Amino acid sequence: MTGAPPPLVSFVVPVRDDAENLGRCLASIRAVAAGAPIEIIVVDNGSRDGSAAVARAAGATVLEAPGVPVAEARNRGAAAAGARLLAFVDADHVIDAGWVGCAVENLDAPGVGAAGAPYVAPGVTWVQRAYDRFRVRHPGPHPVDWLGSGNLAVRRDAFAAVGGFDRALETCEDVDFCNRLRSAGYTIVSDQRMRSLHAGDPSTLRALFLGELWRGRDNLRATLRGPLTARALPSVVIPVADVAFLATCAAGAAAAPWLGPLPALGGVAGFLSLSLARAWVLSRRSAGRAWRDLPSTFTVACVYDAARALALVARATHRVRREAGRP
Secondary structure (H helix, E strand, C coil), X not given: CCCCCCCCEEEEEEECCCHHHHHHHHHHHHHHHCCCCEEEEEEECCCCCCXXXXXXXXXXXXXXXXXXXXXXHHHHHHHHCCCCEEEEECCCEEECXXXXXXXXXXXXXXXXXXXXXXXXXXXXXXXXXXXXXXXXXXXXXXXXXXXCCCEEEEEHHHHHHCCCCCCCCCCCHHHHHXXXXXXXXXXXXXXXXXXXXXCCCCCCHHHHHHHHHHHHHHHHHHHCCCCCCCCCHHHHHHHHHHHHHHHHHHHHHHCHXXXXXXXXXXXXXXXXXXXXXXXXXXXXXXXXXXXXXXXXXXXXXXXXXXXXXXXXXXXXXXXXXHHHCCC
């Protein structure tokens, strides 16, 4: 007598107090499996809103991991998984039909260690639409340096070879993980067929600022571990330059009675010029709409850049980021 076949893909879903989104996420995973043998492991980070009950009702295995960083939550889920392919999907994501088949297809290709796709914004507000322009999308499977861990499939042997996610990082653990995969010789593939709608995109400028103030706290630490590519360089250079410009602005304002307004204005001009350059590059991704989209993209770029710069000197917590998304 033979037992049940081993799962083809193990989905690892970390969650904390997000029962409503989790229900939609797990329903989408069940729907896209289309009969393929999968398992779902929900790692509950001390939720008090019934997230664990929602997971169990959806047929998921629940691991209790209160108070651990999300990197460690994913590692614990991976350790409990039984499939050769690991799928990391965050609770505030909904994945599209064909996701599982596309993940298997990409990860069965020689040398590919991970596959996924940039998140898709709900696009309800102008902030979300502008923020979504930060994401680079390519037609068809395309090798990339990095993909977000909220929508990422990884070969189990590749995950083990690099030691999983670094639990010492509270944010940007996916940047570090992808860097280590590439350093180990694996290819990371972006494929738009692995589409994932992200409900967690910021809907307001306040949510954007507080979210990036938290998210940017480990940006330099993760990126500078390397390998540092030309594409990753701006994420290091721009926040450092912006801190200098903002400091010049503050110092210039304080010294304005003696030095006049020029030092402060120089700091403002430097900061705005970098954000404008970023906004112009991003707006050009809107086919035929670059000039029309420039004002909204510039506004979002300014808020994004200010938050990422201040993240170098202010340590925001994950609670700040979660509170930012609440009305």
